[in-house]
Amino acid sequence: MNPELSSWLDKSKTQWKEIKAFLHKNRKNKHLDVWFHKEHDEVFQTLNCLDCANCCKTTSPIFRDADIRRIAKHLRMKEAALIEQYLRLDEVQDYVLQKAPCSFLGTDNKCSIYEHRPLACREYPHTDRKKMHQILKITEKNTQICPAVAKIMDKLMT
Numbered sequence: 001m002n003p004e005l006s007s008w009l010d011k012s013k014t015q016w017k018e019i020k021a022f023l024h025k026n027r028k029n030k031h032l033d034v035w036f037h038k039e040h041d042e043v044f045q046t047l048n049c050l051d052c053a054n055c056c057k058t059t060s061p062i063f064r065d066a067d068i069r070r071i072a073k074h075l076r077m078k079e080a081a082l083i084e085q086y087l088r089l090d091e092v093q094d095y096v097l098q099k100a101p102c103s104f105l106g107t108d109n110k111c112s113i114y115e116h117r118p119l120a121c122r123e124y125p126h127t128d129r130k131k132m133h134q135i136l137k138i139t140e141k142n143t144q145i146c147p148a149v150a151k152i153m154d155k156l157m158t
Contacts, residue, residue, distance in 0.1 A: 001052050005147035009054075012143040012150035015157070019143055022157050023136045032132045039152040040127040047148050053101075053109035054145055060097035061120030063087055068095065074116040125149045 012019060026032055063071075072082040086103055087095045097103065104112045111117055125146040126135055142149040 001054060001147070005047075005052050005054075008147040008150040008154070009144065011154060015154070016144075018157065019153050020140055022153070023140055027133050027136055029133075033130055035156055036127050036132050036152065039155045040148075043148050043151050043155070047151075049148075050109045052147055053105060054147070055121075055124055056105040056109070056111070057101040058145055060100065060102070061118045061124070063095040063097075063118050063120075067118040067120075070116050071113055071118070074113060127152055 029035075068079050068082060068087075072079045075082065077085075083095065086098060088098045090096045102111075104117075106112055111121070123129065125142050125148055126138060127142075127149055129135060132139070139149060139153075143153050144150075
């Protein structure tokens with residue numbers, strides 16, 4: 001990860017309590033979606049996720065049944081084989097990756113199943129979703145994983 005992206009994550013770690021307080025204070029703010037979407041658009045005009053891929057290196061998306069079917073078909077394998085080889089059930093009985101980094105992540109930070117990737121990967125880091133108030137705990141966690149989310153939060157808090 002390049003030093004600028006690392007510095008965004010470092011800053012968010014030092015501002016952990018302030019981020020948490022800001023999100024809690026604004027959880028019912030009717031402008032929350034507008035704020036996040038504006039900053040999301042600005043940050044992603046200058047950020048290339050291939051410079052980081054920290055999400056793919058450290059966390060696992062949830063694999064829905066539709067994701068499993070689509071990926072298994074793309075890889076020309078049976079769904080059960082895909083599950084056995086790559087996935088496990090987590091504590092809430094969702095399918096997630098067996099290990100990190102993601103088995104589909106290349107050394108160039110590109111995803112080998114990009115066009116078929118899970119919905120959770122397609123939507124990550126979720127800062128352009130509607131009803132942001134519903135995912136503030138996830139957003140809080142993502143400030144520690146995704147430099148873009150860290151930067152978005154920094155911009156929102158200043």
